[in-house]
Amino acid sequence: MTKTRLEAFSDGVIAIIITIMVLELRPPHGSDWAAIKPIVLPFLSYALSFLLVAIYWGNHHHLLHTVSHVNSRIIWANTHLLFWLSLIPFATNWAGENHFGTVSVAVYAGLQAMCGIAYYILLRMIVASQSLRPGLQETLEKQTRRGTTSLIIYLVAIPSAFIHPAISAGLFVLVAIIWLIPDRNIEKALKE
Amino acid sequence: MTKTRLEAFSDGVIAIIITIMVLELRPPHGSDWAAIKPIVLPFLSYALSFLLVAIYWGNHHHLLHTVSHVNSRIIWANTHLLFWLSLIPFATNWAGENHFGTVSVAVYAGLQAMCGIAYYILLRMIVASQSLRPGLQETLEKQTRRGTTSLIIYLVAIPSAFIHPAISAGLFVLVAIIWLIPDRNIEKALKE
Amino acid sequence: MTKTRLEAFSDGVIAIIITIMVLELRPPHGSDWAAIKPIVLPFLSYALSFLLVAIYWGNHHHLLHTVSHVNSRIIWANTHLLFWLSLIPFATNWAGENHFGTVSVAVYAGLQAMCGIAYYILLRMIVASQSLRPGLQETLEKQTRRGTTSLIIYLVAIPSAFIHPAISAGLFVLVAIIWLIPDRNIEKALKE
Amino acid sequence: MTKTRLEAFSDGVIAIIITIMVLELRPPHGSDWAAIKPIVLPFLSYALSFLLVAIYWGNHHHLLHTVSHVNSRIIWANTHLLFWLSLIPFATNWAGENHFGTVSVAVYAGLQAMCGIAYYILLRMIVASQSLRPGLQETLEKQTRRGTTSLIIYLVAIPSAFIHPAISAGLFVLVAIIWLIPDRNIEKALKE
Numbered sequence: 001m002t003k004t005r006l007e008a009f010s011d012g013v014i015a016i017i018i019t020i021m022v023l024e025l026r027p028p029h030g031s032d033w034a035a036i037k038p039i040v041l042p043f044l045s046y047a048l049s050f051l052l053v054a055i056y057w058g059n060h061h062h063l064l065h066t067v068s069h070v071n072s073r074i075i076w077a078n079t080h081l082l083f084w085l086s087l088i089p090f091a092t093n094w095a096g097e098n099h100f101g102t103v104s105v106a107v108y109a110g111l112q113a114m115c116g117i118a119y120y121i122l123l124r125m126i127v128a129s130q131s132l133r134p135g136l137q138e139t140l141e142k143q144t145r146r147g148t149t150s151l152i153i154y155l156v157a158i159p160s161a162f163i164h165p166a167i168s169a170g171l172f173v174l175v176a177i178i179w180l181i182p183d184r185n186i187e188k189a190l191k192e
Numbered sequence: 193m194t195k196t197r198l199e200a201f202s203d204g205v206i207a208i209i210i211t212i213m214v215l216e217l218r219p220p221h222g223s224d225w226a227a228i229k230p231i232v233l234p235f236l237s238y239a240l241s242f243l244l245v246a247i248y249w250g251n252h253h254h255l256l257h258t259v260s261h262v263n264s265r266i267i268w269a270n271t272h273l274l275f276w277l278s279l280i281p282f283a284t285n286w287a288g289e290n291h292f293g294t295v296s297v298a299v300y301a302g303l304q305a306m307c308g309i310a311y312y313i314l315l316r317m318i319v320a321s322q323s324l325r326p327g328l329q330e331t332l333e334k335q336t337r338r339g340t341t342s343l344i345i346y347l348v349a350i351p352s353a354f355i356h357p358a359i360s361a362g363l364f365v366l367v368a369i370i371w372l373i374p375d376r377n378i379e380k381a382l383k384e
Numbered sequence: 385m386t387k388t389r390l391e392a393f394s395d396g397v398i399a400i401i402i403t404i405m406v407l408e409l410r411p412p413h414g415s416d417w418a419a420i421k422p423i424v425l426p427f428l429s430y431a432l433s434f435l436l437v438a439i440y441w442g443n444h445h446h447l448l449h450t451v452s453h454v455n456s457r458i459i460w461a462n463t464h465l466l467f468w469l470s471l472i473p474f475a476t477n478w479a480g481e482n483h484f485g486t487v488s489v490a491v492y493a494g495l496q497a498m499c500g501i502a503y504y505i506l507l508r509m510i511v512a513s514q515s516l517r518p519g520l521q522e523t524l525e526k527q528t529r530r531g532t533t534s535l536i537i538y539l540v541a542i543p544s545a546f547i548h549p550a551i552s553a554g555l556f557v558l559v560a561i562i563w564l565i566p567d568r569n570i571e572k573a574l575k576e
Numbered sequence: 577m578t579k580t581r582l583e584a585f586s587d588g589v590i591a592i593i594i595t596i597m598v599l600e601l602r603p604p605h606g607s608d609w610a611a612i613k614p615i616v617l618p619f620l621s622y623a624l625s626f627l628l629v630a631i632y633w634g635n636h637h638h639l640l641h642t643v644s645h646v647n648s649r650i651i652w653a654n655t656h657l658l659f660w661l662s663l664i665p666f667a668t669n670w671a672g673e674n675h676f677g678t679v680s681v682a683v684y685a686g687l688q689a690m691c692g693i694a695y696y697i698l699l700r701m702i703v704a705s706q707s708l709r710p711g712l713q714e715t716l717e718k719q720t721r722r723g724t725t726s727l728i729i730y731l732v733a734i735p736s737a738f739i740h741p742a743i744s745a746g747l748f749v750l751v752a753i754i755w756l757i758p759d760r761n762i763e764k765a766l767k768e
Contacts, residue, residue, distance in 0.1 A: 086598050
């Protein structure tokens, strides 16, 4: 019961985060091809954030699948994660509107790092709750390994923005690729 | 379990897409009848997009009904579809604000074509998953047939916008009509 | 199954409609008491619309409770209702920003009348589907009686706005009162 | 059934309230460190409101857990609560944009007091419904005690804003701390 409502609330918040970002994609004022140019970077930052938030949704989905019972600490760790995720539309909008300006890209990387840390805290709280469903230990290990890698990349992306924002942008894409590589083991664990 | 959460998340995203479009309908500045004129085209584009997104919701609903078990590929094909759908408020707003200007209408047609392609990919992933519920093969065939027709119409609507945007607008309405024609067979299949 | 997802989708859309209206309540630019004056009318129109949409949610909830099985016609009648409801934030915003100007209030009344008609169509489709749960005939009759009264009041409120918008505003409040009067019979029917 | 849909609707509205506040966090126009300064106060008011709304969600969750059956009065008391909660994005935005100006902070405190009163009314309606699940009396007593304390603090925070808004801000943080202190008894009651 409690778990279902936690999932429903998280799904609601993540669905809203992923969708309201489009409100910040302002339509160009003309309607010829030249009008499209100024929205290319906002569009790319929108697509990147959509992908990264969608990856969080998928991971969150799998993570909660491993737990049989939620407690207060899990609820608060989840709320903490949702807080940082909820700032992604803001950071996306800033980076897009400022054409990937140095500070905005560094802030974006820092925010993604905070999301990663919050996710890791939630994962630890779930492990500590000792109410894991059998056979899903593996999912947690995979998520920890990939999550740690992503976090390191995001932390590297913060100073990288001051060399050139494009390096950070490349690192964000790298994180997305790491998560998109199919992992048959996770699916197998879920099937059992 | 997994399927329920996928449906809930998709419903959330589609409900938000269909509703936030209204935020872009700016109220006129006066309050006499003349003030209504500049919002006629934005209103029509809103109504059209509402209808097309609602058709996607209905189809998506029926499509997921046919599947008994979801896998990673279905989840990603679904996310891919939601991505293109999420851009509809942007394209609607652009077309409405620019009074159906050539490029904005062509982009709208192109976006609808991308949604159609993404839907088709999702449909193929579901067929490939070989976890179809019996008796629902027919639903898939109907959706494939109508979906292909819609896609062709959208692809025709892209160059048509350069002759006259009204031709494209007429083609969008045609797609809506194709989907609204009742299909007793689908309902029969669902009842069984 | 189908019914649950229809309810979930409708709940999502109505929850978004009722909540995004607040985005149109622009904060005053100063922070002294004088700054509050220009937001009194937008606030009142927000409160009224919130109440009217909440009444729709409650009625919709009770109405779908009476049905055991949904068909295509019910789904489309429901989508049609959601379309008109989704325009309430727009009309609320217009009336609020224009200080209840004549045309904006008439449009608001007209929109509420359209919502009433759409609700009535949905109710008729449900009756026609002949899949009512026993003992709930009474709920439908009550909703038909009150719904018809509301519709007449809204239709009267359209020309009334041209005499004085305050008359229409009073009529809107009257509709809310009609629905808020507790009806023990409905609850009894639901309990059984 | 009825209870599930009430929870789903409330979750939807609260999820939207907590998320759309971020739309009011306008990205700075530059992308150097100086650009970050004007968004510090809006960010802090966003974080505070996010936390306070999240606390409401948790409490609401626990409160509805105690009830086995909902009636009309509970539904309306819940809608009344959602109404005041829905205004939090507006008040947050006002306080943030006006750099915690006197009146905006007093209005924020007054709104939080209204939310507290509305929550208390809902709690009383649930007690009066006499359909409590056994062993959860304690949850209600805890929520009443903490809720009363919070309400008094908010009422004190209204005049405090006229001495210095920072005092009120400190009081808001105090309320958050009161609710965040873990309460093992509530969890124990829920486990049983």
